Amino acid sequence: MVVSWMWPGIMNCSDPPEYDMLDSLLAVQQLVISAVIVTAFVATKTLVDNFRRRQAKLTAVVVGAGPVGLSTLMVAARSGRVTRVLLYEEQSKMQLFNQPHQIALDSRSAIFLKRFGVDFDNMEGCWDGGCFFTRLGVFQEYMLSIVYRLPVPVEVRLGTKFTRDTCKELESIGGRKLVLACDGANGQTVRHLGISDEYIQHSCRYYGAVAALERPGLCQIPLRERCANNLHFDLTAYGADNLDVDGHQGFSLKIFGTSRHRYMSLLIPKCESPLVKALRVVLDRSMMRNIFLKCFNTYKSDSESSLGDAFALKHMKFSPRLFEVKLSQRVETAAYFQDTDTFVVAEGEAARCYNIHTGRDVNIGIQGLHSLPEFIDRAAVCDSEHTILSTLSFKSHSAEQVCKDFLRHGLRDHILKS
The missing domain is CATH 3.50.50.60 (FAD/NAD(P)-binding domain)
Incomplete structure (x- = not known):
């Protein structure tokens, strides 16, 4: 005969079903309450942040x-x-x-x-x-x-x-x-x-020169800008030899400014052509003055009168030689x-x-x-x-x-x- 002994009241190791259901309901309730609190907090913070952003001045x-x-x-x-x-x-x-x-x-x-x-x-x-x-x-x-x-x-x-x-x-x-x-x-x-x-200086990979011309007798009337490209200059009159085009790209010219104050810019990509070398090394003011004078008279607007040597000598300022164009960045x-x-x-x-x-x-x-x-x-x-x-x-x-x-x-x- 086999006799089994149990303590009174411990008939089963698990709680009755109604206790499990109560625990589950409590857990769900806690989750819901937590979710509501978190949602309310997030919503409130979002509203406050949005209000603060709108009011930020x-x-x-x-x-x-x-x-x-x-x-x-x-x-x-x-x-x-x-x-x-x-x-x-x-x-x-x-x-x-x-x-x-x-x-x-x-x-x-x-x-x-x-x-x-x-x-x-x-x-x-x-x-x-x-x-x-x-x-x-x-x-x-x-x-x-x-x-x-x-x-x-x-x-x-x-x-x-x-x-x-x-x-x-x-x-x-x-x-x-x-x-x-x-x-x-x-x-x-x-x-x-x-x-x-x-500052940091960056090379723009161009050489350039500039000129400024003032014509005191004219009014300050805005004028459109005029451009010309692939220009070459004959400098043999200044004793510079062997200045062939040599397949290199020519200069780009821009004339701009008002009718009274006219400006010119010459640009050419960095290269070592004989022409560029001469204009970078030779310091002859008459040579650069003549270049700018001829450029202006050739590419000026139709309504403008040509410039003479005497007028350019008195009223034109210019770069005496080519310089490297650079951008300075703070x-x-x-x-x-x-x-x-x-x-x-x-x-x-x-x-x-x-x-x-x-x-x-x-x-x-x-x-x-x-x-x-x-x-x-x-x-x-x-x-x-x-x-x-x-x-x-x-x-x-x-x-x-x-x-x-x-x-x-x-x-x-x-x-x-x-």
């Missing part, structure tokens, strides 16, 4: 009232993130408006500026080949005349140089600030604010200073410039502004070290790309294809 300070500086002002004021704009310019109103030099805005730059309220149809100038030509002073006067239409208040401080004392004044402005240095290659704004003055174009909660960005020639005039020098600066709206949006909302570094990296990469694009085909587009 900053004060923009633009230094320089040149074409790039005034274009920067338009972009910043219409960004939706800027509550106030301050403009500092060392020159007076009369100095700005009386500047005689001509600027040429290519089609890409003109389309970009139209997006921010620039109406070229109400500006003195002329269109040709998709480019808009006007006098520098006319452009500046127009841009300053429409600041009252902008959606945010703009304080214009002409005749006021941006100095180290000005930097201290900025500290009194509450909230986040963005300083946009557009005061040219010789400007001191970025140095005053603590950005390095170090190493650091964007920075953030935590103690004052200030972003600093260099634009225009304060960020990049080259040592030759092509009639469209302003366009490489305006190309740098294409990334400015997104940068302002990022700069206004970034709130951590990671997002700040990401914002600076974005702007630095954009500035780097502008230089790469120009080195690749900038001079070709500005002169050879004009």
Whole structure:
């Protein structure tokens, strides 16, 4: 006989089914409650973050009232993130408006500026080949005349140089600030604010020479640019022998500027042809003067009179020999200073410039502004070290790309294809 013994009340090792169901219901309830809490937290955080992003604003300070500086002002004021704009310019109103030099805005730059309220149809100038030509002073006067239409208040401080004392004044402005240095290659704004003055020089793989001609008796009328390609020069009259074409590409010429102030640029890809060697080594001012004189008389507009030797001797300035064309790029174009909660960005020639005039020098600066709206949006909302570094990296990469694009085909587009 087999006898089995069990303790009273322990008839089965498992709980009754109703206990298992109760535990399951409790577990599900806890999961649901946790999910609701997490969802509510995420939803609340998202709403708060979105509200904070929508409300994130900053004060923009633009230094320089040149074409790039005034274009920067338009972009910043219409960004939706800027509550106030301050403009500092060392020159007076009369100095700005009386500047005689001509600027040429290519089609890409003109389309970009139209997006921010620039109406070229109400500006003195002329269109040709998709480019808009006007006098520098006319452009500046127009841009300053429409600041009252902008959606945010703009304080214009002409005749006021941006100095180290000005930097201290900025500290009194509450909230986040963005300083946009557009005061040219010789400007001191970025140095005053603590950005390095170090530049990298890139060869544009071209040799060039420039000339400037002033005709005091003529008015300042904008003129279209005139170009010619594959030019060769006979220098045997100057004792230079064996200057055959030798299969090498010739020079490209551009004549630009107003009717009173005319400019010429000669460019040729880097090569070692006898002609190029002679123009780089031989220092004979009469030789270069004669080249520019003949170029102007041959390719001037039909309405212009020819130049004589005596007039050129008195009124023309020029490069005495060919030089290597180089692009200077600022190493650091964007920075953030935590103690004052200030972003600093260099634009225009304060960020990049080259040592030759092509009639469209302003366009490489305006190309740098294409990334400015997104940068302002990022700069206004970034709130951590990671997002700040990401914002600076974005702007630095954009500035780097502008230089790469120009080195690749900038001079070709500005002169050879004009």
